[in-house]
Amino acid sequence: xxxxxxVVGAPVDRxxxxxxxxxxxxxxxxxxxxxxxxxxGVLSTIAKGRIVAVDVSAARALxxxxxxxxxxxxxxxxxxxxxxxxxxxxxxxxxxxxxxxVVAATPQIARHAAALVEVRYVQEPHDVVLSADRSDxxxxxxxxxxxxxxxxxxxxxxxxVIVDRTYTTPAEHNNPIEAHATIxxxxxxxxLTLYDSNQGSHNIxxxxxxxxxxxxxxxxxxxxxxxxxxxxxxxxHAHVVLTAMAARAVQRPVKLELTRRQMFSLxxxxxxxxxxxxxxxxxDGRLTAIEHHVVLQVSMLKDLTEDLAARPTRMMYAGPNxxxxxxxARLDLPPPTIMxxxxxxxxxxxxxxxxxxxxxxxxxxxxxxxxxxxxxxxxDSGLPFSSRGLVECLKQGAERFGWQPRDVAPHGRLExxxxxxxxxxxxxxxxxxxxxxxxxxxxxxxxxxxxxxxSDIGTGAWTVLTQIxxxxxEVGIDDVTLEIGDSALxxxxxxxxxxxxxxxxxxxxxxxxxxxxxxxxEATADAGDNPYTDQxxxxxxxxxxxxxxVDADTREVRVPRMVGVFAVGRVLNAKTTRxxxxxxxxxxxxxxxxxxxxxxxxxxxxxxxxxxxxxxAVNADVAEIDxxxxxxxxPYVNPMGAKGVGExxxxxxxxxxxxxxxxxxxxxxxxxxxxxxxxxxxx
Amino acid sequence: MSDVDVALRVxxxxxxxxxxxxxxxxxxxxxxxxxxxxxKGCDRGQCGACxxxxxxxxxxxxxxxxxxxxxxxxxxxxxLATGDDLHPLQRVFVKHDAxxxxxxxxxxxxxxxxxxxxxxxxxxxxxxxDLATTAITLDDEEIRERMSGNLCRCAAYVNIVAAIRELAGx
Numbered sequence: 001x002x003x004x005x006x007v008v009g010a011p012v013d014r015x016x017x018x019x020x021x022x023x024x025x026x027x028x029x030x031x032x033x034x035x036x037x038x039x040x041g042v043l044s045t046i047a048k049g050r051i052v053a054v055d056v057s058a059a060r061a062l063x064x065x066x067x068x069x070x071x072x073x074x075x076x077x078x079x080x081x082x083x084x085x086x087x088x089x090x091x092x093x094x095x096x097x098x099x100x101x102v103v104a105a106t107p108q109i110a111r112h113a114a115a116l117v118e119v120r121y122v123q124e125p126h127d128v129v130l131s132a133d134r135s136d137x138x139x140x141x142x143x144x145x146x147x148x149x150x151x152x153x154x155x156x157x158x159x160x161v162i163v164d165r166t167y168t169t170p171a172e173h174n175n176p177i178e179a180h181a182t183i184x185x186x187x188x189x190x191x192l193t194l195y196d197s198n199q200g201s202h203n204i205x206x207x208x209x210x211x212x213x214x215x216x217x218x219x220x221x222x223x224x225x226x227x228x229x230x231x232x233x234x235x236x237h238a239h240v241v242l243t244a245m246a247a248r249a250v251q252r253p254v255k256l257e258l259t260r261r262q263m264f265s266l267x268x269x270x271x272x273x274x275x276x277x278x279x280x281x282x283x284d285g286r287l288t289a290i291e292h293h294v295v296l297q298v299s300m301l302k303d304l305t306e307d308l309a310a311r312p313t314r315m316m317y318a319g320p321n322x323x324x325x326x327x328x329a330r331l332d333l334p335p336p337t338i339m340x341x342x343x344x345x346x347x348x349x350x351x352x353x354x355x356x357x358x359x360x361x362x363x364x365x366x367x368x369x370x371x372x373x374x375x376x377x378x379x380d381s382g383l384p385f386s387s388r389g390l391v392e393c394l395k396q397g398a399e400r401f402g403w404q405p406r407d408v409a410p411h412g413r414l415e416x417x418x419x420x421x422x423x424x425x426x427x428x429x430x431x432x433x434x435x436x437x438x439x440x441x442x443x444x445x446x447x448x449x450x451x452x453x454x455s456d457i458g459t460g461a462w463t464v465l466t467q468i469x470x471x472x473x474e475v476g477i478d479d480v481t482l483e484i485g486d487s488a489l490x491x492x493x494x495x496x497x498x499x500x501x502x503x504x505x506x507x508x509x510x511x512x513x514x515x516x517x518x519x520x521x522e523a524t525a526d527a528g529d530n531p532y533t534d535q536x537x538x539x540x541x542x543x544x545x546x547x548x549x550v551d552a553d554t555r556e557v558r559v560p561r562m563v564g565v566f567a568v569g570r571v572l573n574a575k576t577t578r579x580x581x582x583x584x585x586x587x588x589x590x591x592x593x594x595x596x597x598x599x600x601x602x603x604x605x606x607x608x609x610x611x612x613x614x615x616x617a618v619n620a621d622v623a624e625i626d627x628x629x630x631x632x633x634x635p636y637v638n639p640m641g642a643k644g645v646g647e648x649x650x651x652x653x654x655x656x657x658x659x660x661x662x663x664x665x666x667x668x669x670x671x672x673x674x675x676x677x678x679x680x681x682x683x
Numbered sequence: 684m685s686d687v688d689v690a691l692r693v694x695x696x697x698x699x700x701x702x703x704x705x706x707x708x709x710x711x712x713x714x715x716x717x718x719x720x721x722x723k724g725c726d727r728g729q730c731g732a733c734x735x736x737x738x739x740x741x742x743x744x745x746x747x748x749x750x751x752x753x754x755x756x757x758x759x760x761x762x763l764a765t766g767d768d769l770h771p772l773q774r775v776f777v778k779h780d781a782x783x784x785x786x787x788x789x790x791x792x793x794x795x796x797x798x799x800x801x802x803x804x805x806x807x808x809x810x811x812x813d814l815a816t817t818a819i820t821l822d823d824e825e826i827r828e829r830m831s832g833n834l835c836r837c838a839a840y841v842n843i844v845a846a847i848r849e850l851a852g853x
Contacts, residue, residue, distance in 0.1 A: 013777050013778065013780070016785070017777035018777065020788050021782070021785075021788055021789075021792060022760060022763070022773060023718075023721065023760035023761055025785055027786060029719075029723075030713070030719035106703055106714075107710060107714060108703040108706055176836055177722070177724040177732055177786045177787045177834060177836045178722070178724070179723065179724070225785065227722070227784045227786025227787075228783075228786055228836045229784075257723070259726060260724070260725040260727070260729075260730075458783030458784030458837045459783070460783070575780045579837075579839060580783075582838065582839070582841050583783060586838030586840065586841075610727060610729060611725050611834060616836060617838060617840070618831040619826075619828075619833070619835075619840045619844065620828050622827070622838070622841060623827075624841075
């Protein structure tokens with residue numbers, strides 16, 4: 001065994017870097033497939049009703065059109081997932097739903113033909129407006145939807161300060177730059193290969209196999225490189241099934257790439273929220289009662305219970321009296337999906353804004369207020385934290401940022417034409433792990449092959465898993481050949497919930513251990529359950545500091561400086577970890593100031609459904625971002641001691657920006673995004 | 684629709700194609716020539732993922748028709764490296780981790796290549812204080828402004844600026 005230098009922790013360059021900077025990495029649409037045809041979908045233009053006629057004659061008459069499918073001639077599917085029952089009935093459940101698909105020899109012809117398909121509807125009244133006053137708000141399915149601990153009313157009765165506020169966050173779209181795309185290739189009627197852009201090939205494989213009545217092994221999903229996802233590529237969406245259906249119908253390989261506009265109705269979005277937070281505190285700012293009630297939306301088609309935005313409120317701060325709840329409105333809108341820190345992103349905006357308001361009411365520095373309310377054990381589960389670095393993050397962050405001296409009073413600092421303010425917020429994100437299986441094979445000469453159906457959506461999994469394997473095997477990273485992104489590899493959970501590296505890395509470490517113990521040339525092992533799950537509460541933490549400059553006349557908001565300090569256990573790759581945290585913080589800035597999917601209630605569609613109108617942060621929106629982390633040793637989360645870093649960066653950031661805007665202007669914006677009109681209207 | 688013959692000169696190699704006249708330069712590169720390094724992100728000139736250089740200038744290839752570029756000198760990401768030898772911009776993008784998923788990266792790099800040339804020629808940007816100057820200093824603000832036509836949803840902007848700055852020598 002060689003004594004290779006350990007590589008975990010080092011700022012190793014991405015092993016897939018050269019492929020990506022030369023354009024050689026192949027994303028889903030780009031795999032060369034002989035004789036491939038092109039599919040383009042036709043989408044509903046009403047939000048609710050029935051299709052009464054589909055005229056495909058003009059489309060079919062075009063040279064090069066190979067087929068047109070709609071609900072009357074589409075093959076029957078077996079799936080129970082209503083979102084995946086594509087072209088299965090005449091019912092329209094939302095605006096922008098597939099109602100037909102055209103397959104043609106070229107993308108130009110397919111696009112032309114799709115525009116010639118005429119669909120007539122009988123429209124029914126639709127219901128698309130989320131409100132906290134609806135009488136039909138329902139308890140979403142699932143566990144832990146509500147919580148009620150201690151005596152909130154008694155806690156409030158003891159309080160000397162109460163902050164009772166409502167915050168809202170808009171719908172937002174994931175918008176990875178690589179559009180969702182699938183290539184489907186059938187061999188006979190019972191073997192299907194998909195090149196697909198997703199966060200977990202096994203997820204897609206299982207759903208597609210189910211839809212076509214196949215065994216999982218009869219479907220192979222290949223996805224080595226994924227051009228961003230952020231949640232929208234975690235679950236199977238209708239276009240994947242539709243592509244396979246189209247390929248079967250025309251008996252040729254078919255590729256389908258959604259247009260950017262189609263991505264606004266077909267691959268999910270972050271649910272808007274309406275959140276009421278009630279914080280009660282004594283003279284010293286110690287919380288005597290905490291309430292957080294959230295209203296979300298789902299589609300009539302199906303439920304989604306990921307965005308439990310008040311869940312983090314159960315563990316952030318100390319206090320014996322606490323109540324949280326979630327209610328959903330079922331609307332005639334596209335199904336939402338998960339989006340980077342689903343729930344935590346929205347919930348932390350409300351809670352951390354309310355903490356800032358409380359700090360001002362109490363006349364206590366907002367960093368100090370958070371430190372005073374630091375819990376000893378997890379208030380939610382009662383368990384000790386496996387590690388909790390929040391206070392250290394706040395202290396180190398304040399130091400790095402130059403938090404003090406700071407006037408508590410807002411609207412105090414004018415530099416030239418800029419009103420200057422600073423804000424802070426705290427972050428937490430669960431450090432979980434899931435199932436994964438890895439196979440390691442000795443290839444001779446001190447070289448090893450590692451196989452696992454992990455997914456690198458830009459997180460750095462190609463690199464970090466190679467590093468973990470190299471250290472576990474005590475070889476150099478060049479001695480490890482990693483294979484990921486293929487459902488033919490050992491099953492592993494998808495990339496999501498900041499659990500990828502924790503799960504996949506654990507499986508690799510376990511497989512290495514087994515290889516050693518059995519002195520074998522090949523070993524397969526599972527990540528297994530975490531034995532400490534019932535003993536410790538496991539979270540990553542962070543503290544976000546932001547400086548904003550607000551134009552005194554136009555109220556344009558600029559963010560010249562952000563500092564984030566995080567407690568994420570052991571950092572496995574200093575380079576890619578920093579990038580993930582930078583990305584998350586930039587998402588928080590973008591969420592605070594720019595992102596909003598605007599609903600037109602008349603039609604039930606999204607008005608700003610492209611990248612010119614749906615604003616994401618661009619290079620000029622981002623200035624200095626300083627990312628750091630504290631030393632944190634956590635032996636309980638996984639054998640690497642690492643917590644996921646994909647989502648913690650966005651948690652709290654939008655609140656830190658909003659708090660800084662308040663500090664600069666004296667205007668508290670409780671409805672994201674913070675646009676000029678909201679700041680001007682308040683004057 | 685009518686088919687049209689067009690000769691495209693890409694990375695120094697001439698390709699004779701018969702294309703549907705509606706074919707964009709982007710689709711000709713990706714679907715017909717197999718040069719999939721140039722990416723499609725929005726197909727309407729809003730994201731910059733399809734940025735390539737035509738006659739040395741950066742353009743969104745999704746907004747260009749293939750037939751309009753007969754004989755033009757086209758440079759795509761595949762034309763930057765020499766064998767395994769990465770172009771200096773490709774090297775600094777890897778070094779500074781100026782990408783995550785990598786999908787916008789070819790467009791970012793092509794854009795950066797043109798940016799360096801534009802600054803060299805003294806072309807001002809919206810943030811250049813002195814519009815009459817011919818000596819552009821590529822500081823962070825100039826780089827950010829000039830790279831804002833290329834969206835990076837992974838948000839590697841801070842690292843993209845650092846990478847370009849290393850070559851800009853500012």
